[in-house]
Amino acid sequence: EDIAWNNLTFGRDGLESAWETLPTAEEFTGECASRGICAYEAAKRLIPGADVVVVPYNFAFHPFMRRRMEMLMGTLDSIVLVVDEAHNLPDFARDLASTTLTMASLDRCEGESRDWKDPLLAGRITASRFVAVLQEILADLVDEYVYEDDGALPPYEVSTELMSRLGVTSHVVGEIVTDLHRHGTAIRDAKRASGRLPRSYLLNLANFLIFWNEMMEEDYVQLVIGGPNPAIEAFCMNPARIAGVANAFHSSVHMSGTLRPLDEYRDSVGLPPDTTLLTVPSPFPPGNLQVAYVNDVTTRYEDIRFDGDNRARIMRHLLACLGAADRSAAVFFPSYRLMNEFLDAGLASRLGRPVFVERRGMTQAEFAALIGRFRRASSSHARGGVGVSPTTEGGGAPVETCGDAGADGEADGGPSPEVGIGGPPAPTGRSGAPGRRTGGPTQDMGRRPVLFGVMGGRAGEGMDFPGEQLEMVIIVGLPYPKPTARQRALQHYYDLRFGRGWEYTVHAPAARRVRQAIGRIVRSETDRGMALILDRRAQHFGGDIPGLRMTADPLAEIHGFWRDVGRA
Known part of the structure; x- marks a missing residue:
């Protein structure tokens, strides 16, 4: 510690080059490490001379850390606050x-x-x-x-x-x-x-x-x-107790691609009633993304419990749609438990494709390695390669420790009934030839990979998959919050305060998670892809998801989309 401070004190001239080179965080940290300098303290020394400072939420909203930032940047009323990925702020503030x-x-x-x-x-x-x-x-x-x-x-x-x-x-x-x-x-x-x-x-x-x-x-x-x-x-239950400090700044801008409904966000974080609410259209061509849903399945607890064929229909949709086009795909579930049930029923082994699974409890290093392997598998196909072999860690094995079964909520809040999951074998190529059904892995290494995760998980939010790294997303069910005592109290609180408990605490969070998952596909004006929601309740999200429409024939929808964009 003394060495770090001494080097920082007597080697400050070396830090001035940062203004010219504008290093990334990783480059700056590496340079400081090579000199024996504390990167955190060095960055703090540079803050007073900066016009724009990028920090985690804690530095703006945690009272103690915010006071430290004020010592470096000046009083709040002299600072313009920009909150990126603002849809995360209410939950962050509550926590x-x-x-x-x-x-x-x-x-x-x-x-x-x-x-x-x-x-x-x-x-x-x-x-x-x-x-x-x-x-x-x-x-x-x-x-x-x-x-x-x-x-x-x-x-x-x-x-x-x-x-x-x-x-x-x-x-x-x-x-x-x-x-x-x-x-x-x-x-x-x-x-x-x-x-x-x-x-x-x-x-x-x-x-x-x-x-x-x-x-x-x-x-x-x-x-x-x-x-x-x-x-x-x-x-x-009131995130404004923490997030309301935004009103003390000179001004604030809160932005996210999934912030709607804007009035709910404004009310939740305690912004003034006259706050300007602005929805900006996507800069990408609307034809680059197609979103559809089917109306013959749902993950609603009552339907799964009383409709013995419901899960089998979901399985059939997954096998057929993932087999209809050889595109790098992601499948997002509302919970780890539901995802595990489909994987345990043989979904991975019946796809005939390399499979990568985001497990509950993965470390950041494990998750980064998983995503890296998925991206390499996708990119190798885009270059005409033969793919990569998935490893036991996070992918490949059809029966895998993908998480603690039962560690999170059920699909829409009920215990899992004992319902078998069936369905036909998946085609292994564009010709539609039937796939193999064995007890071991059946990945065809000539086909593009599939990533399994959950809505609200790390793969389902904030990750970029440019180009052909991800071209199709299938959403299995809607991520309505489980009706726990906490959730019921939160809904009651918003009912009393705003008269819109269900809309603010059930519908809005679910819509945001769905849009986040869909948003993994199109990240630039040249990206193209399709999203399919396997839940008839998606009909209630028409005002939240632009272009959403019902399809009675998802396979024809998939083939038609890729034919129209010239990638059939």
Whole structure:
């Protein structure tokens, strides 16, 4: 650290070249590393001389980090804020304003209390015993209130349980938390003095309990969350508590290709009622993208449960449409669980194409490697190559650990019924010859690859696949939020505040995720492609997806599109 600071102090002249060369972030970081300079501190030194500064959301919306930026850039009223990919801001702001206490964090608190002589709180209970009582309360709340994923807690439930189990008044509970905060602060300071990471789990616990008891009830809902690491959460339903700081800037521009409905975004993040709302038409020729949906399938829970052939029809559509044209394709599902069910039913092995799967829990490095292999497989065909061999990691194997089955929501909120998934074998080439059906991989390495992922995942948002790297997207079902206790509370909140709960918290997020997935296809004026939605409920998205139309014959639609654009 001293070397980095000294080099930065005595080698500042070398940084001035950045104004002339305008290096990328990677180039700047590499140059700083070669000189033994802290790239983060070096970039901060350059900020005061810059006209445009590009930073993650945290630097504009996290109170502490924003104050640090003001020290470098000036007061907010002198700065024009531009929020890119603004459709992500409401969820980011809710997460930033929310706080969670997990069972794992309580375990760490228990360990820390014993490591630091188990301090006595309010003169009557040790820290370890207080933590143990909280662990018991959390376990009992899970048993009593959680249905499937989570449950809403009655007001003051945690405080009432604490007073009851400790046999004390609310005033004494307050004294306990105050002492906990004092001891946690002492532990943090002692760690800092000894050169250790200045962190105290007991201090974090005290801060959580203080916030839990003082939160504004109208903007928050108290939840208990089940699963392998149970938790209680103060979930913020009002993103304007964080995003509303945009109004303190000189002015702000919020933009995204999937920001509509604009009035919902304006209301959610707390922009003024007279905010200018502007929709700009796509700069790309409208004929470059065709979007259609079929009306004989759906991922709606009730239909999957009571229509035994529904999943089989989805499988048949996937096999037929992916076999109809040898185009690099992506298939996006509303959840990892539904995607896994189709993969487990043999979808990958019956396609006769290289398959790449975005798994739940992939590290950024694993995901980048997966996308790189998919792009190389697509590009090799565009150059007339023979393709690449998919690896077991993230692609190729038809039965793969693509994620924890059941780790996320079901298709539209219900448990998966035991319904078989069938369908005819897929054609392996343009001639329509039947494919092989075996227990192992059946990828035809002369065909273009298919990428499997979920809407709202990393592959479904923000990724560029230019040219022939991606020419077809199939969307299996609509990504309506699962009706958890959190989702129901959010919808109720928007009903009370704006009178448009379902539109703002169910329809709008689903429409944005669908448009994000479709948007992976056309990234320039020369890109062309087709998107097909396998869900009859897409008829309700006509106002959200330009050019959307129903098709009774998706195969004819696919062949006709590629014939019309000259790539048949």
